[in-house]
Structure formats: C-alpha cells, structure tokens
Amino acid sequence: MKLLLTSVEQGLIFGILAMGVFITYKILDMADLSVEGTFPFGAFLFAKFISLGINPILSTLLACLFGSLAGLLTTLLFTQLKIRPILAGILTMTILYSVNLKINGRSNIPLFDYDSVFDLGSTLLVLIIIALLVKVLLDLFLKTETGYLLIATGDNEALVKSLGENCNKYKLIGLMIANGLVALSGALMAQHQGFVDITMGASIIVVALASIIIGDTIKKKSSLLKSTTRVIIGAIIYKIIGGIAIDLGLNPDDLKAVNAFIVIAFIAYNNVALDLFKFNGKGGGVKNVTNTQPVQELQQRY
Amino acid sequence: MKKFSSVILLVMVAVVLFTGCSSGQVKAEDENTFEIGILQLAEHPALDDARRGFEEGLKELGIEANIHYQNASGEIPNTVTIANKFVSDGVDLIYAIATPAAQSAKQATSDIPVLFSAVTDPVESELVASMDNPGGNVTGTSDMSPMDKQLELFKALDERIENVGIIFNTGEPNSHIQVEFAKKIAPTLGLNIVEVGINNINDIPLALDSIINKVDALYTITDNMVASSISLVANKAIENGLITVGAESAHIDGGILITDGISYYELGKQTARMAKEILVVGKSPADIPVETAKNTSTVYNEETLKLLNLDEDHEVFKNASKIQ
Numbered sequence: 186m187k188l189l190l191t192s193v194e195q196g197l198i199f200g201i202l203a204m205g206v207f208i209t210y211k212i213l214d215m216a217d218l219s220v221e222g223t224f225p226f227g228a229f230l231f232a233k234f235i236s237l238g239i240n241p242i243l244s245t246l247l248a249c250l251f252g253s254l255a256g257l258l259t260t261l262l263f264t265q266l267k268i269r270p271i272l273a274g275i276l277t278m279t280i281l282y283s284v285n286l287k288i289n290g291r292s293n294i295p296l297f298d299y300d301s302v303f304d305l306g307s308t309l310l311v312l313i314i315i316a317l318l319v320k321v322l323l324d325l326f327l328k329t330e331t332g333y334l335l336i337a338t339g340d341n342e343a344l345v346k347s348l349g350e351n352c353n354k355y356k357l358i359g360l361m362i363a364n365g366l367v368a369l370s371g372a373l374m375a376q377h378q379g380f381v382d383i384t385m386g387a388s389i390i391v392v393a394l395a396s397i398i399i400g401d402t403i404k405k406k407s408s409l410l411k412s413t414t415r416v417i418i419g420a421i422i423y424k425i426i427g428g429i430a431i432d433l434g435l436n437p438d439d440l441k442a443v444n445a446f447i448v449i450a451f452i453a454y455n456n457v458a459l460d461l462f463k464f465n466g467k468g469g470g471v472k473n474v475t476n477t478q479p480v481q482e483l484q485q486r487y
Numbered sequence: 488m489k490k491f492s493s494v495i496l497l498v499m500v501a502v503v504l505f506t507g508c509s510s511g512q513v514k515a516e517d518e519n520t521f522e523i524g525i526l527q528l529a530e531h532p533a534l535d536d537a538r539r540g541f542e543e544g545l546k547e548l549g550i551e552a553n554i555h556y557q558n559a560s561g562e563i564p565n566t567v568t569i570a571n572k573f574v575s576d577g578v579d580l581i582y583a584i585a586t587p588a589a590q591s592a593k594q595a596t597s598d599i600p601v602l603f604s605a606v607t608d609p610v611e612s613e614l615v616a617s618m619d620n621p622g623g624n625v626t627g628t629s630d631m632s633p634m635d636k637q638l639e640l641f642k643a644l645d646e647r648i649e650n651v652g653i654i655f656n657t658g659e660p661n662s663h664i665q666v667e668f669a670k671k672i673a674p675t676l677g678l679n680i681v682e683v684g685i686n687n688i689n690d691i692p693l694a695l696d697s698i699i700n701k702v703d704a705l706y707t708i709t710d711n712m713v714a715s716s717i718s719l720v721a722n723k724a725i726e727n728g729l730i731t732v733g734a735e736s737a738h739i740d741g742g743i744l745i746t747d748g749i750s751y752y753e754l755g756k757q758t759a760r761m762a763k764e765i766l767v768v769g770k771s772p773a774d775i776p777v778e779t780a781k782n783t784s785t786v787y788n789e790e791t792l793k794l795l796n797l798d799e800d801h802e803v804f805k806n807a808s809k810i811q
Contacts, residue, residue: 187575295613
C-alpha cells in the first residue's frame with residue numbers, strides 16, 4: 186500500500202507540473218523545453234529560501250514566483266531576439282543548469298533537517314489540497330478575459346491581433362504561469378524526497394507529456410471533465426503504472442522502454458481506437474481547438 | 488462512455504494488481520534467510536561493481552539472502568518509489584548505491600537498516616551525523632579515494648611535473664568534493680591543480696584541448712562523465728605525451744597510466760561485511776562507523792606505459808599489477 190501511496194503522491198506533484206506544461210503545450214501550442222531546467226530550479230530555490238530560515242510555505246510560494254522568471258526569459262528570447270520557441274526553451278534550460286548550480290553553490294542539497302509543507306498534516310492530504318487549489322485557480326483564471334485571450338492566442342493568433350491585442354503579452358503570461366507551476370512542482374518534489382539534486386529534472390518533460398496524453402484519453406468527449414482535472418488524473422495514472430512496473434520486478438534495464446510503451450499505448454488508443462469508432466460516436470469536433478467557448482464569446486463581444 | 492469505463496476498469500485492475508503485489512510479497516522462508524533490497528541509481532560500471540561485490544561478499548560470508556535488485560535508470564523519482572516499495576515489502580536491509588539513492592532510502596525509512604556505497608561524503612550529504620558515529624539507521628562505505636597517495640605518483644614518475652589538470656562534471660557533488668580536496672593537498676606535494684568544469688559529455692574533447700597546453704599531467708577523478716569517456720581522455724593524453732593518474736582501477740582499463748586506488752567491487756564486499764554485522768551479529772547501524780576502502784592497490788596499463796616511453800623498471804611499477 187505504501188508504494189501505491191507514494192505513486193499517488195508523486196502523481197499529484199507531477200500533476201501540477203503537467204498543468205504547467207499543459208498551458209504551453211496544449212493551450213499555447215508551443216513546445217517549451219525549459220521545463221527540465223525549471224523543475225530543479227524550483228527545488229534549488231526552495232532549498233535556498235528554507236536554508237535562509239524562511240518558513241516552508243513561504244519558501245514554496247517564493248520558489249513558484251521566482252520560477253516564473255524562467256518563462257519571462259524564454260519569452261524574451263523568442264519575442265525580442267526572434268529565436269524559435271523550441272530553441273528558446275532549450276537555451277533557458279541550459280542557462281538554468283548553471284543557475285541551479287550557483288544558487289546554493291552545490292549540486293546536491295539534503296533537506297532532511299528542515300521543515301516542509303508536509304509537516305502541516307498528512308502528506309497525501311496536503312498534496313491533494315495544493316493540487317486542487319492550483320487546479321481551481323487555473324480554471325478560474327482561464328475564465329477571465331486574460332484567460333480567454335490566452336486560449337485564443339494559442340488557437341488563432343490572427344483573431345487576437347484583429348482585436349487589437351498583442352499576442353506576445355499573452356504568451357508571456359502563459360509561459361510565466363507555466364514555469365511558475367513547474368517550479369512549484371519541483372519545490373514540492375524536493376520536500377517530498379528530502380533532497381535536491383541537479384539531475385532531478387531528467388526526463389521530466391516525458392512525464393508531463395505522458396500525463397497530458399493519458400488525461401486526454403479519459404472520457405474524451407465529455408466537456409464536464411475539465412482539462413486540468415484530466416491532467417492531474419493522467420499524472421496519477423502514469424505514476425501508478427510506473428509503480429506497478431517497478432513492483433512487478435521488471436528487469437531494471439527495461440524500465441524506460443516500459444514507460445515509453447505506456448505512453449505509446451495511450452496515444453494509440455487516442456488515435457487508432459477512436460478512428461475505429463468514428464462513425465458510431467458523435468463524430469466531428471474541431472481537432473485542435475479544445476475550448477471554442479472563448480472564441481465565440483469574443484466574437485460576440487466585439 | 489464505453490471507452491471511459493474501459494479506462495476506469497484498466498486503472499482499477501492496475502490498482503488491484505498493484506496492491507495485491509505489494510502486500511506480503513516478501514516473506515522470509517526461514518529465519519536464516521534475509522530479504523535484502525538493492526537500490527541502485529543508474530546503470531554504470533562502478534555502481535554495477537559495487538553491487539556485484541556486495542552480492543559476492545554476502546555469499547562468501549555464508550549469508551543466505553533473497554536479493555531484490557531495482558535500478559532507478561538515473562531518474563530520482565524512481566529512487567523514491569523503489570525505496571518505499573522496499574519499506575512496504577518489509578525487507579531486512581536496504582543497500583543503496585550512489586548518493587541520491589541513499590538519500591531517498593533515508594527519507595523512506597527510519598527503522599530498516601540502510602547501507603550505502605559509492606557515496607563520497609556521507610556527512611556533507613547528511614546521510615550520517617558523523618563518520619565515526621552515524622547515529623541513525625544509515626551507515627556504509629565511502630568511495631573517497633586515497634588522493635594523497637595518487638597525487639604523490641606524479642612526482643614519483645617525473646620530478647618536473649608541476650601543473651596537474653582535472654576535468655570534472657560541475658553537476659556531481661562527489662566531483663566538487665574531490666576537486667576541493669585536491670586543491671587543498673596539492674601545494675603540500677609541490678603540485679598546482681588546474682581544473683576545468685564540464686556539464687555535458689560532449690564538452691570533454693573541448694575541455695581536453697583547452698587544458699592540455701596548460702598542464703604537465705592529468706589526474707582523472709571518480710566522476711561519472713569522465714568515467715564514461717575515459718578512453719578519449721587517455722588517448723588525448725597519450726597523443727600529447729602526458730602522464731595520467733586515475734582515481735580508480737576502472738580508469739586503467741580505459742587507458743589511464745596508473746592508479747593507487749580503490750576498487751568498487753572490493754568496496755561492495757566490504758559493505759557486505761557490514762551487512763553481516765547488522766543482520767547476523769545484530770548491531771545497530773548507528774554504532775557502525777562509516778568505512779573507507781581498506782585495500783588499495785597500484786595498477787598500471789602496460790600499453791600506455793610503452794606509448795609514453797616510460798621505463799617499466801621504475802620503482803613505482805615494481806610492486807604494481809599490470810593490465811595489458
């Protein structure tokens with residue numbers, strides 16, 4: 186049972202990460218690879234603040250706040266210097282590697298002796314509350330005018346421009362929120378595992394994308410189930426399956442391939458299985474636009 | 488709706504499987520058989536040696552054990568999952584290989600004994616309170632190499648050597664500790680350390696080119712990136728006629744000239760003896776001091792020696808074993 190608990194806890198932490206990546210990957214339709222740097226960035230920031238004697242809650246929030254600066258950097262790179270977004274993200278990730286090493290002057294920081302947000306109550310409960318809080322705030326934000334324009338920027342830049350709005354402003358907002366959430370996730374992971382290590386961001390983008398893809402599979406056509414909820418559930422499912430792979434005692438060499446196969450299976454289910462049922466289901470639907478409501482409302486408004 | 492239910496079903500089956508597996512999977516068959524969980528950070532020659540040495544060591548000591556080996560494939564969240572699996576399985580002892588693995592094991596349990604290996608500075612990593620009195624449920628072996636002995640080899644081989652180059656991965660805590668230590672002791676041996684940091688394995692050729700004109704010899708520390716490209720380092724050094732000293736015997740297999748160093752295999756065996764103290768004698772890890780490698784041995788690479796036109800009758804090579 187403890188292993189199941191660990192998987193769910195890690196799933197909730199990665200759910201927050203995946204919500205961040207969801208903003209860039211799904212809403213803005215951008216591949217922001219800075220995530221692999223931002224995740225440990227959040228952890229290193231947390232270690233710095235907690236070692237300065239700041240309480241764990243505030244340290245976590247500060248890590249989230251400063252983490253969002255990574256999004257600012259990426260946006261500046263691609264809006265001001267016209268670097269392609271994917272390369273801008275990689276450059277940010279590379280810069281963050283050095284920054285992470287500089288923050289505390291070392292690459293591995295034990296946190297065993299410090300307080301953590303999990304001292305407030307049961308680890309699982311604290312994580313559920315944080316994940317739900319992030320989800321609700323993000324849902325509410327996406328319903329504001331800024332939120333709608335953010336979604337519209339990803340769906341149809343021309344439309345946003347025709348409204349006299351600057352797309353780059355919404356990309357900046359989206360990337361800063363995304364990186365803030367990723368850093369928050371990193372800070373929580375550091376407290377959960379009890380230490381920070383420079384390699385903790387490795388392969389993290391795969392976890393985020395897998396969570397989003399698995400989340401997509403759940404009750405695909407239902408509009409009741411919000412994307413943010415899907416993403417959290419996706420992350421939990423991914424970690425549980427990963428936990429089973431470990432628990433079954435698979436050959437350690439195969440672990441990475443197993444993780445990849447899980448993702449492939451879900452994508453295949455999404456793409457192939459749905460096509461097979463295409464004519465039975467309700468059919469149709471705009472493939473890339475997940476939420477058409479804001480666009481309609483904007484059209485009505487202007 | 489149908490698809491949704493099938494996904495839910497899948498998850499439920501998964502959860503049932505999962506909980507079914509994790510409860511009471513590990514049962515001692517009789518009282519003399521111990522359940523040992525091995526948590527290894529990544530696939531890596533030195534770490535593999537530390538594991539094999541431990542397993543062999545247990546056999547030699549006549550300890551009957553069911554080994555549950557898990558490898559985190561270099562992903563730290565996996566080390567947490569695996570450590571927690573061992574705890575819920577109720578193993579008698581966890582053997583954690585490399586620093587993050589040991590830290591995850593420490594976080595996962597405060598009662599099951601944890602033995603670590605391939606950790607350079609367990610005090611700095613907060614695994615133990617001090618080397619002599621670990622104080623908790625964690626102790627083990629440190630892979631700190633006898634660096635003073637190794638650096639002494641430079642002057643013994645060639646009096647004129649002054650500047651010694653070190654390439655290290657800036658992302659490895661163990662590497663930082665070694666570089667700091669080398670810089671501290673080098674002046675007492677009449678040497679000056681010139682270090683160059685890398686953070687990607689592809690940086691090594693560039694780093695080598697930049698350092699090679701500034702130094703008279705190269706010292707290879709126990710660093711995962713350097714270890715992975717040791718033949719490249721060795722070849723470059725030979726091309727430029729530089730003497731190389733390695734921190735571990737695996738470097739000599741890769742073409743480094745000489746070392747007086749530790750073997751991770753032997754270190755694993757040494758850790759197995761500590762396991763016996765805990766499992767059979769019943770000592771608490773809190774009272775077992777952290778050990779460093781007891782046996783070091785001088786090993787040199789014969790081919791490199793010839794390519795560098797060195798004299799095999801030199802006293803340094805007299806009592807050393809050689810690798811072809």
